[in-house]
Amino acid sequence: MSQVKTVVGRGVPLVGNDIDTDRIIPARFLRCVTFDGLGAQVFADDRTQMQGQHPFDQPQYQGATLLVVNRNFGCGSSREHAPQAIAKWGIQALVGESFAEIFFGNCVAMGVPCVTAAPADVQVLQEWLAANPQSTATLDLEQKQVQFGESSIPISMGEGARNMFLSGTWDACGQLVAQAEQIQQTAGRLPYLSWSRAS
Amino acid sequence: MSKGTLFDKVWDLHTVGTLPSGQTQLFIGLHLIHEVTSPQAFAMLRDRGLKVMFPERTVATVDHIIPTENQARPFVDDLAEEMMQALEQNTQTNGITFYNIGSGNQGIVHVIAPEQGLTQPGMTIACGDSHTSTHGAFGAIAFGIGTSQVRDVLASQTLALSKLKVRKVEVNGKLVPGVYAKDVILHIIRKLGVTGGVGYAYEFAGTTFEQMSMEERMTVCNMAIEGGARCGYVNPDQVTFDYLKGRDAAPKGAEWDKAVTWWQSIRSNADAEYDDVVIFDAAEIAPTITWGITPGQGIAVNESIPTPEALSENDRELAAEAYQYMDLAPGTPIQGTKIDVCFIGSCTNGRMSDLREAAKVAKGRHVAEGIKAFVVPGSERVKQEAEAEGLDKIFEAAGFEWREAGCSMCLAMNPDKLQGRQISASSSNRNFKGRQGSASGRTLLMSPAMVAAAAITGTVTDVRTLL
Ligand code: SF4
Numbered sequence: 262m263s264q265v266k267t268v269v270g271r272g273v274p275l276v277g278n279d280i281d282t283d284r285i286i287p288a289r290f291l292r293c294v295t296f297d298g299l300g301a302q303v304f305a306d307d308r309t310q311m312q313g314q315h316p317f318d319q320p321q322y323q324g325a326t327l328l329v330v331n332r333n334f335g336c337g338s339s340r341e342h343a344p345q346a347i348a349k350w351g352i353q354a355l356v357g358e359s360f361a362e363i364f365f366g367n368c369v370a371m372g373v374p375c376v377t378a379a380p381a382d383v384q385v386l387q388e389w390l391a392a393n394p395q396s397t398a399t400l401d402l403e404q405k406q407v408q409f410g411e412s413s414i415p416i417s418m419g420e421g422a423r424n425m426f427l428s429g430t431w432d433a434c435g436q437l438v439a440q441a442e443q444i445q446q447t448a449g450r451l452p453y454l455s456w457s458r459a460s
Numbered sequence: 461m462s463k464g465t466l467f468d469k470v471w472d473l474h475t476v477g478t479l480p481s482g483q484t485q486l487f488i489g490l491h492l493i494h495e496v497t498s499p500q501a502f503a504m505l506r507d508r509g510l511k512v513m514f515p516e517r518t519v520a521t522v523d524h525i526i527p528t529e530n531q532a533r534p535f536v537d538d539l540a541e542e543m544m545q546a547l548e549q550n551t552q553t554n555g556i557t558f559y560n561i562g563s564g565n566q567g568i569v570h571v572i573a574p575e576q577g578l579t580q581p582g583m584t585i586a587c588g589d590s591h592t593s594t595h596g597a598f599g600a601i602a603f604g605i606g607t608s609q610v611r612d613v614l615a616s617q618t619l620a621l622s623k624l625k626v627r628k629v630e631v632n633g634k635l636v637p638g639v640y641a642k643d644v645i646l647h648i649i650r651k652l653g654v655t656g657g658v659g660y661a662y663e664f665a666g667t668t669f670e671q672m673s674m675e676e677r678m679t680v681c682n683m684a685i686e687g688g689a690r691c692g693y694v695n696p697d698q699v700t701f702d703y704l705k706g707r708d709a710a711p712k713g714a715e716w717d718k719a720v721t722w723w724q725s726i727r728s729n730a731d732a733e734y735d736d737v738v739i740f741d742a743a744e745i746a747p748t749i750t751w752g753i754t755p756g757q758g759i760a761v762n763e764s765i766p767t768p769e770a771l772s773e774n775d776r777e778l779a780a781e782a783y784q785y786m787d788l789a790p791g792t793p794i795q796g797t798k799i800d801v802c803f804i805g806s807c808t809n810g811r812m813s814d815l816r817e818a819a820k821v822a823k824g825r826h827v828a829e830g831i832k833a834f835v836v837p838g839s840e841r842v843k844q845e846a847e848a849e850g851l852d853k854i855f856e857a858a859g860f861e862w863r864e865a866g867c868s869m870c871l872a873m874n875p876d877k878l879q880g881r882q883i884s885a886s887s888s889n890r891n892f893k894g895r896q897g898s899a900s901g902r903t904l905l906m907s908p909a910m911v912a913a914a915a916i917t918g919t920v921t922d923v924r925t926l927l
Pocket of ligand 1: 523569591806
């Protein structure tokens with residue numbers, strides 16, 4: 262399993278609060294049994310409406326790996342299709358003022374860190390990226406900062422999630438399955454397992 | 461740190477251990493799956509050579525993609541048919557109960573589990589769907605998860621989670637006629653904001669919720685997530701027990717008595733400690749309706765669309781976006797806004813009591829000219845029961861279409877969609893841009909009775925004038 266300590270790359274600023282998962286990946290694209298094609302469909306309706314002016318279409322941001330957003334990003338539905346679509350487009354980490362909880366959890370499970378920063382700092386970073394689209398920024402989870410140009414901003418992330426990235430244990434599945442015995446013990450003390458069952 | 465709440469008790473009972481990350485490994489008592497968020501999870505399981513650990517603790521249904529008019533197989537939409545087949549195959553291979561179309565038990569996942577008695581107090585419940593919070597109405601800890609987590613539950617019946625804080629949201633007093641559970645939750649979200657609940661579980665307490673039926677409590681808990689709270693719950697009481705008694709999966713005989721004793725014991729203690737408490741007065745809640753592009757942009761039906769000056773600075777930018785998208789001018793009354801489509805249904809308001817209240821308004825009246833109005837029962841059982849009561853006839857006589865069960869235009873993954881810039885009065889839960897199937901379509905959220913009123917008059921109408 263891979264540790265995630267830093268993400269280095271060019272960044273794309275996406276300004277706006279409350280960008281919900283329906284906008285990240287409209288429902289009609291959920292008619293699929295794999296996540297494979299989602300990268301091309303990310304922000305489909307916003308991009309159509311903005312006729313090439315959406316940051317995900319602007320030439321200077323192609324190949325970016327850091328996405329910088331504002332408040333309550335990823336609110337709405339639990340669809341993992343949303344972070345999957347962003348990741349398939351090429352994003353490896355997100356910086357924002359705040360993230361919706363399920364979206365954040367989905368990103369952790371996929372190995373994509375979402376870190377938060379103060380609104381003013383996020384704005385500084387967004388403006389810098391817009392002015393320097395070809396320069397790289399470094400998200401450093403160990404030092405808890407994003408470095409860009411001559412500056413840096415402090416970032417934060419819950420310790421639990423941060424440890425998972427640093428130690429490479431963000432993919433919980435294997436750890437969970439390994440506790441089979443304790444799982445059975447917990448199941449054994451639940452009063453309802455025997456009486457409630459689908460017929 | 462909360463102490464002695466139902467949330468604490470259920471959390472502790474289901475804790476398997478602490479993971480190296482510091483997160484809790486939590487046992488999931490009931491896992492619900494559907495066609496949209498499960499196929500990739502089963503594929504991940506196969507990739508890793510893992511098996512479903514507790515197949516009898518997972519129940520499947522199909523709801524999001526199914527057409528509500530012609531349900532003949534194969535579906536007209538190839539992609540929908542492919543998803544359906546994947547679910548049929550995955551449930552069969554893994555020994556998971558699947559309530560398929562025509563089984564009499566199919567419907568929206570958050571409607572069928574309660575009506576079959578699968579949802580019970582004290583359980584932990586997870587589903588790859590954010591409105592899983594609905595099941596909290598029974599005093600369960602229920603939350604939405606993503607596909608990788610669906611994989612985790614299939615593989616281990618557990619999840620890696622960090623504990624939430626608990627906020628008590630108390631509402632006291634009697635609701636005035638024409639004000640429903642939907643208005644209560646829209647009011648709460650309006651006041652606490654769409655991010656107010658992030659990091660919290662909401663305990664809905666107070667006499668208003670105590671007086672509510674189970675279906676009303678489900679409407680409230682359903683939309684906890686729209687206020688940012690991943691789960692919401694009501695402490696189980698006699699109303700809960702009366703609802704559950706005799707349902708298919710409910711305990712029977714001696715086990716029933718044991719169950720009730722246990723359910724009583726997991727209620728929040730009188731001296732429980734909360735991380736936060738907020739209190740509302742039921743008498744102040746009016747029929748509430750959203751005018752913008754988040755569920756927090758709500759107003760009373762007799763209010764005007766807020767001007768930027770009336771809003772906090774934080775909310776102005778989003779409001780500006782909403783005025784433009786919705787094509788609604790600040791300062792104008794929401795009443796009288798012309799409507800194109802009326803949708804009654806969804807896991808928020810697609811149950812019997814919702815249809816009954818809407819039918820009361822529709823009865824003996826007719827849908828206004830040029831309005832498309834349709835009713836989508838939340839499940840096959842709801843449909844059957846409604847037909848036994850003659851509600852379908854009331855709706856049809858009034859000019860509403862009467863459909864088969866499913867999610868329908870709540871998220872429009874099936875053929876039910878808004879066209880172009882149509883504006884809809886909807887009993888569902890999300891008014892995000894493009895939510896109802898058209899990239900420029902517009903949604904006003906309200907109670908099912910208010911949707912019926914809008915259908916009859918063709919405009920946003922205070923339902924209290926039609927009661
Ligand atoms: S009715 Fe709407 S909110 Fe409920 S499960 Fe279906 S799509 Fe989701």
